[in-house]
Amino acid sequence: EAGVVQSPRYKIIEKKQPVAFWCNPISGHNTLYWYLQNLGQGPELLIRYENEEAVDDSQLPKDRFSAERLKGVDSTLKIQPAELGDSAVYLCASSVGMNTEAFFGQGTRLTVV
């Protein structure tokens, strides 16, 4: 079992450029989360999917962030255009369902310069 796989691990981009992150959850996990983690802080929820439906995206800055989970499996998170303040680690997690263990990927460390 590979666990939750994210790519890329690291990304450096100039401000105003677009960037995309990819997540492959554990097979059979219906719930998928995207979190943002700043240095020294706890993960902050951006969006949660139940299968292919986004059931909580209230914290997603929709003017520049978008996400999709086609066919209820893999998911992508996009930022366009990126701002300096978007520099952080973007974590993907998946679980069988709500109120079960969420398994995290290694994260994508984004640096916007």
Added chain:
Amino acid sequence: GENVEQHPSTLSVQEGDSAVIKCTYSDSASNYFPWYKQELGKRPQLIIDIRSNVGEKKDQRIAVTLNKTAKHFSLHITETQPEDSAVYFCAASSGGGADGLTFGKGTHLIIQP
């Protein structure tokens, strides 16, 4: 929405002593409370969780207690060892509620040799 407060932000204990980390939550509908450990540069990993129908749960040197009336829960680590040094996060979930899994800001636990 759910708000999780975690204290202290930093905790330093002598090796072999006990460590206690406390969290409070705001949403009375929350019924699942996991604790995650995150080592530097690594992904958060679940160490123990508790559901609202249980007041206490133990797993070797780790225990979690839950007081639903007061809306607080605590992590207890006994006989601390150097490998316990990490950042610990508490979280709360209402199991399908709009907020999903909400994390505290973390406690940096330092085990002094």
